[in-house]
Amino acid sequence: MRIKRRTKRFFWRVLISIPVILVGGFLYLYFRPPSSAPPAQITVDMSPDRIEHGRYLFTTLCNCDGCHSERDFSRLGGPVVEAGRGKGGAMALEDLAGKILAPNITPDKETGIGTWTDGEKIRAIREGIGKDGSALFPLMPYTNYRYMSDDDVQALVAYLNTLPPVRNSPPKTQITFPTSMLIKSVPAPVGHKIPPVDPDGGEIYGEYLAKLARCEECHTPLVRGEPDPSMRFAGGRVFATQYGTVVSANITPDQQTGLGKWDFLRFQDRIKSYRQYLTIEPPKAGPDRFTLMPWLAYARLTDHDLEALFLYIKSRTPISHRVNPHPGYPE
Incomplete structure (x- = not known):
């Protein structure tokens, strides 16, 4: 009889402790x-070469x-509006995770950094990690940039420091639950020199x-919202x-x-095919002429960097995967 009572008490204690543990873990x-x-x-x-x-x-x-x-998406490739460089809010993503907007990263003291x-x-x-210690939404590719060398990240900051301050307050990013909780596990200290x-x-x-x-990010298809590791660089996203649609x-x-x-x-000619639009205005964009590939940015890549990228791409595993870049239009 005593054994039954003890067993019963033990059972109830375990039963009561389960929600306590779950609530504690959640909190x-x-x-x-x-x-x-x-x-x-x-x-x-802040030397000229570093900037x-x-x-x-x-x-x-x-x-x-x-x-x-700020970008002019009425033009092919979405050229940058120089007066709005770094002002934030150009790209917005709205889905189940919430509404994510790029912040103002100019040196404005009230609305920027x-x-x-x-x-x-x-x-x-x-x-x-933001100034206030909060986790940044990983649409900001810090999981890639954690491999950036000390020299490169310092050069990037040096250039940021030279941007003209722009007073602009884009709507704040709003991340819904449970994503707001889950993204806290993404940031990680670098902790060593690179x-x-x-x-x-x-x-x-x-x-x-x-x-x-971030070539792999765009050129790898998603499966249940995550890049398919078996299809790296094979396109289809x-x-x-x-x-x-592109x-x-x-x-x-x-x-x-x-x-x-x-x-x-x-390869070099294809990447540089938009170089003419660095000095003249790109044509109007439309349903029969549009792109999401940042051709206008990559048209500035040096030949040396293009060759290194080409060697790396050529060293990847070949994957047979036919893609139509513009569904609804002939390949």
Whole structure:
């Protein structure tokens, strides 16, 4: 009889403890701060060479303009409106995760990042932590930028510091639950120095460039909202634009459906095909003429960087995957 009573008491204790544990675990996850480290106590070098390299990273390789600058989407490629560089709000994403908008990253002290230290800017870029210690939504590609070398991230910050302040307050990002809780697990401190990658390193340097340019992010199809690891660079990710649907191309070296038959000159010519629009106004965009690929940014890539990217892409596993970039129009 006593054994039965003890068993019954034990059962009820376990039963009562389950919701307590679940609630406690939920509260811990809800209120815990993201993993972070104090920002580095650093003032970046503002030499002309460093600023110019930062400009290249911002406007070209990393294409920060793509989300953070005002753009004229009535024109092919969405050219940047110079007076609105860095003002934020250019790209907005609204789905089940909430409404995400790129913030103002000019040095304006009220609406931008003019009160941020250089160390706080570096932490945000590479570790995904805002000035207030909150986790940035990972649409900001800090999971890629955590591999950015110390020299490159400091150059990027140096250029940011030279942007003309723009007074502009885009609507604040609103992240819905449970995404607001889950993104706290994404940021991570870098915690070590990152040396520069040898620019003469061929495909290894190309891999570094592709990481910063986020080639894999767009050129890999999604499965249940996540990139399919078996289809890296094989294209097929679908994007909706104001002019219609566009699908990313297969850039693996597959002979029939990818870039297997391309040599470097063809690759170089294709990337640079928009270079003319760096000095003249691009044509009007429309349902029969639109693109999401940042051609205007990548048209500025140096031949050296293009060659390294080409070597890296050519070293990938060929994947047979035929893609129609513009559904509804002939391939």
